[in-house]
Amino acid sequence: MTIAIVTDSTCDLSPDLLAQIRVTSVPLYVLFDGKMHRDGLEIRPGDIFAGLKAGKKTPSTSQPSPAEFAVAYSHALEHADEVLSIHISGQMSGTVGSARLAAQEFGGKVTVVDSRSVSMGLGLRVLRTAELVHEGRSMAQIVAKLEAAAQHADIRFTVDTLDFLRINGRIGGAQALLGGLLNIKPILVVRDGRVESGGRVRGHKKAMADIVDHVKKYVAKHGGARVAIMSTPGGEAFVQEVRDGLRGVNFEDMGNHQIGAVVATHAGPGTVGVTLEPVQV
Numbered sequence: 001m002t003i004a005i006v007t008d009s010t011c012d013l014s015p016d017l018l019a020q021i022r023v024t025s026v027p028l029y030v031l032f033d034g035k036m037h038r039d040g041l042e043i044r045p046g047d048i049f050a051g052l053k054a055g056k057k058t059p060s061t062s063q064p065s066p067a068e069f070a071v072a073y074s075h076a077l078e079h080a081d082e083v084l085s086i087h088i089s090g091q092m093s094g095t096v097g098s099a100r101l102a103a104q105e106f107g108g109k110v111t112v113v114d115s116r117s118v119s120m121g122l123g124l125r126v127l128r129t130a131e132l133v134h135e136g137r138s139m140a141q142i143v144a145k146l147e148a149a150a151q152h153a154d155i156r157f158t159v160d161t162l163d164f165l166r167i168n169g170r171i172g173g174a175q176a177l178l179g180g181l182l183n184i185k186p187i188l189v190v191r192d193g194r195v196e197s198g199g200r201v202r203g204h205k206k207a208m209a210d211i212v213d214h215v216k217k218y219v220a221k222h223g224g225a226r227v228a229i230m231s232t233p234g235g236e237a238f239v240q241e242v243r244d245g246l247r248g249v250n251f252e253d254m255g256n257h258q259i260g261a262v263v264a265t266h267a268g269p270g271t272v273g274v275t276l277e278p279v280q281v
Contacts, residue, residue, distance in 0.1 A: 003133045003142070004080035006072050008064065008095050009039040010088040011122040012230060012260050021130040026072050028088075028095060028262045032059035037261070045264035046233045061262045063095040069102035073110050082139055086113040086129060086146065088122055089193035111139055113146055116193035119263050120228040120275035121155045124254060128277070148281035152222070155190040156198060156214050157273020158207040160234060187211075188273075208238060211274055212245030218276045219251050226277045228254035234269035242272065252279055 007018075009027040018025050027038040030048070033056050037043035048059055069085070076083045085103065090096040096114045103110035115122045125146055132142045185207040189198035201207050219225045227246075231239050239256055254275075259267060 001082055001138070002080040003139060004076035004083045005126065005129055005133060006069070006076060006083055006085040006099075007122065007126045008087050009041075009260055010093070010095070010118055010262055011126050012119045012257050012263065013123045013126060014257075015040070021127065023126055023130060024072050024076060026064045026068055028064060028093070029062045030059050030261050030265060031062065032056070036062075039262045040260050043261045045259065045261050045269070048261060048265060049233060049269050059265050061093075061265055063093050063098050066098045066101040069099045070105055073102060073106055077106065077109060081109070083110040084113065084129060084133075084139060084142060085110055086115050086122070086125055088118050089116045089190075090114045091116070091193035092118055092195070111143065113143060114193070115146075116150050117153060117155065117190055117275075118195075119155070119259055119273075120230045120254075120257050121153060121190055123257065124153070124226060124228055124275055124277050125149060127254070128281075145281055149277050152278050152281065154214075154218060154276040155273060156211055156276075157188050157230070157267075157271060158185050158211065159188070159268055160238075160270025161268055204238075208241045208245065208272075211242055211272070215242075215246060215251070215274055215276065216249055219249055222278045224251060224279045226252045226254050226279055228257055228275045230257045230259050230273055230275065232259045232264045232267055232269050232271040235272040238270065238272035242274065 005023045007023055007025050009025050027041055030037045030043050073083050085099050087096040087099055099112045103112050115125045128149055132145055183203050184200050186200050187198040187210055188195055201210055229239050229242055
């Protein structure tokens with residue numbers, strides 16, 4: 001039985017890489033400047049941040065429709081017997097719900113998986129899925145491996161400014177103002193499919209040190225790890241700081257990845273973080 005893979009644009013894998021591993025990505029949407037833009041195809045984080053600086057209104061995001069997933073599944077099933085469709089956490093988006101509605105039309109040929117993650121948390125899961133399909137694993141075996149990976153995966157990141165978290169309702173205005181005055185950097189994590197607080201530190205250097213220390217502890221605990229580093233525009237120098245801090249640490253390097261427009265809408269510029277998974281699950 002051949003298996004095709006479908007994901008969504010919040011996996012933050014490049015189009016070239018998705019084509020290389022033969023994965024179809026269905027884009028989410030960013031409503032900005034009066035227009036609906038397809039994530040990664042018609043809008044990028046830099047467009048949003050430049051527009052906001054120019055005085056445009058804060059964007060909003062939305063999931064693909066079931067009809068869009070149905071089209072993707074129909075095309076995939078022209079060349080495969082089954083489809084595994086893996087998506088952003090259902091706690092963060094209605095995307096996986098749209099996928100499940102569409103899957104009902106295909107008589108059990110489409111299996112939808114909630115990654116319980118986002119950005120490169122989803123991205124690493126997609127890459128693992130492609131590896132398992134290439135190995136010839138069955139759908140049940142792949143789903144079991146993805147569930148095991150989800151249980152041990154970890155995301156830790158920080159944002160350069162609290163303003164975007166405030167605008168998107170993640171924190172109150174007073175907290176954002178106080179954080180700015182005191183140079184507080186929140187440490188955020190993804191737990192059970194939700195973004196939660198992982199603590200707070202004062203100053204950029206301590207935030208980078210927290211992320212580096214977390215990777216070292218994770219690698220030591222799991223005897224190695226797959227590590228992907230992700231950022232929004234303005235975070236490139238922070239990525240290098242993390243890499244400098246990890247010199248000499250033995251991990252499987254999954255590369256640097258830019259966070260897409262949908263996720264960047266909520267995180268803001270200068271965001272940097274790491275996604276970690278065990279090498280074997």
